[in-house]
Amino acid sequence: MRKYEIGIVDTRNILKAIKEAYDIDFKNHALTFFKRRLEYIVERYKLKDADALIAKISGDPEFFELFLKEVCIETTELFRDPSLWRYLMERFLQDNIKGQAGFTIWFPEVSSGEELYSMAILLNELKLLDRVQFVAGSISRLRLEDLKAGRFDLSKMEVNQANFKRIFSDAELEDYYRKEGESGFIDPALLKHLKTVPQNTYYDQQPRNVKLIMWRNQMLYFNQILQERLLKSFYQRLVPGGHLIVGMNEKIDYWNAGKDYILVGDNENIYKKRYS
Amino acid sequence: MHNAVIIGGSAGSFRVITRILHALPKHYPVPVLLNLHRLKHVRSGFVEALSIKSNIPVVEPYDKESIKPGIAYLAPSNYHMYIELNKKIALSTEEAVNHSRPSIDLSFETAAHTYNKKLLGIILSGANKDGAWGLKKIKEAGGTAIVQDPKECEVSTMTETALKTTEVDHVLSALQIVDYLLKIK
Numbered sequence: 001m002r003k004y005e006i007g008i009v010d011t012r013n014i015l016k017a018i019k020e021a022y023d024i025d026f027k028n029h030a031l032t033f034f035k036r037r038l039e040y041i042v043e044r045y046k047l048k049d050a051d052a053l054i055a056k057i058s059g060d061p062e063f064f065e066l067f068l069k070e071v072c073i074e075t076t077e078l079f080r081d082p083s084l085w086r087y088l089m090e091r092f093l094q095d096n097i098k099g100q101a102g103f104t105i106w107f108p109e110v111s112s113g114e115e116l117y118s119m120a121i122l123l124n125e126l127k128l129l130d131r132v133q134f135v136a137g138s139i140s141r142l143r144l145e146d147l148k149a150g151r152f153d154l155s156k157m158e159v160n161q162a163n164f165k166r167i168f169s170d171a172e173l174e175d176y177y178r179k180e181g182e183s184g185f186i187d188p189a190l191l192k193h194l195k196t197v198p199q200n201t202y203y204d205q206q207p208r209n210v211k212l213i214m215w216r217n218q219m220l221y222f223n224q225i226l227q228e229r230l231l232k233s234f235y236q237r238l239v240p241g242g243h244l245i246v247g248m249n250e251k252i253d254y255w256n257a258g259k260d261y262i263l264v265g266d267n268e269n270i271y272k273k274r275y276s
Numbered sequence: 277m278h279n280a281v282i283i284g285g286s287a288g289s290f291r292v293i294t295r296i297l298h299a300l301p302k303h304y305p306v307p308v309l310l311n312l313h314r315l316k317h318v319r320s321g322f323v324e325a326l327s328i329k330s331n332i333p334v335v336e337p338y339d340k341e342s343i344k345p346g347i348a349y350l351a352p353s354n355y356h357m358y359i360e361l362n363k364k365i366a367l368s369t370e371e372a373v374n375h376s377r378p379s380i381d382l383s384f385e386t387a388a389h390t391y392n393k394k395l396l397g398i399i400l401s402g403a404n405k406d407g408a409w410g411l412k413k414i415k416e417a418g419g420t421a422i423v424q425d426p427k428e429c430e431v432s433t434m435t436e437t438a439l440k441t442t443e444v445d446h447v448l449s450a451l452q453i454v455d456y457l458l459k460i461k
Contacts, residue, residue: 030366220339220367249367
């Protein structure tokens with residue numbers, strides 16, 4: 001088990017070094033999460049200590065790209081929480097997309113892409129893919145490059161398969177990707193309506209007229225200030241009646257900004273924009 | 277002498293946990309943090325099953341939920357559960373540790389940081405090594421460590437690894453663990 005421990009003072013110094021070198025501001029990420037992430041990175045890249053990490057960040061922009069990739073926590077697996085995806089398939093997407101074209105689904109932090117790939121497969125099975133425009137952002141350029149290539153991690157195929165089978169009884173996940181070395185590559189046809197957008201840590205690059213925001217298990221890593229700020233700005237970007245989906249164990253009504261949304265949809269943590 | 281109890285287990289621990297929750301009185305004076313390995317995709321049902329015989333509320337906490345006495349907090353499926361210094365829960369989907377998410381080690385370690393010598397850590401029956409390192413961290417922080425007697429465990433990998441890794445305070449049967457917990461005032 002780990003480990004090298006990074007103190008709070010070191011963590012603050014690293015935040016400062018990143019801000020100075022790249023004008024990127026992580027101060028509203030949850031501090032204990034960020035500290036853990038730094039410890040992980042120090043171990044993973046076999047650095048000596050916090051000072052070595054600072055030197056590497058400041059002096060090596062290519063390393064910093066890897067750093068940003070590591071800070072974007074993977075979305076873990078395809079069709080995480082199968083019951084949500086079943087609900088989306090059986091009820092939500094058909095009800096909401098019906099008759100509409102240009103249905104914009106926004107993934108503010110797409111990270112390792114599984115959420116978007118899952119959505120694309122689902123829409124393809126429902127023959128609704130052509131009605132949808134995906135907009136995907138990330139603070140990591142490398143993550144966006146992987147997304148455009150449709151790349152994903154094959155080491156989780158067992159879980160991916162099991163989840164898939166819980167949703168689709170007569171389709172095969174194999175039909176949707178090819179293998180190449182350690183990676184899987186999703187069928188490019190699924191990504192033809194994809195637009196990627198580089199993000200800063202405040203997710204300021206926001207599309208307009210969004211019908212659905214997929215934002216599962218991302219707020220876990222932010223402090224209250226950033227959570228409030230994002231919930232407010234998402235509200236502005238959603239069309240009337242638009243929806244926001246958060247993780248199964250995330251709750252948004254702790255915060256003032258969360259009161260602008262109403263929980264709908266059978267325990268699946270789907271929120272609807274409240275009419276003002 | 278204890279401000280929080282944290283319990284880790286996997287295969288074979290369900291019955292012990294049920295017994296513990298059944299024995300604890302309503303308004304138990306400390307929080308009970310539970311980290312039990314289970315199937316990833318089965319999201320519901322587990323809390324309900326544990327609640328049936330429990331006298332204290334059993335919840336799967338939300339991210340950033342405050343920890344209160346007299347409530348059992350069960351690490352949600354497919355998330356790590358960290359105990360923050362401000363006595364709140366933090367959840368995360370970071371990498372599995374020892375093939376486990378939730379990882380008992382991570383919950384134990386962060387709880388040790390937060391509660392120090394006021395923490396009681398317990399390892400029950402289980403099928404992998406997770407938890408041994410975390411129990412060691414609890415001891416290093418001055419807390420108390422209890423391991424269920426491997427002889428009565430359905431699967432003893434977890435308890436045996438814990439005993440090899442750490443000098444624990446007590447090796448107890450499930451019944452004795454219940455008695456010990458009832459003495460916490």
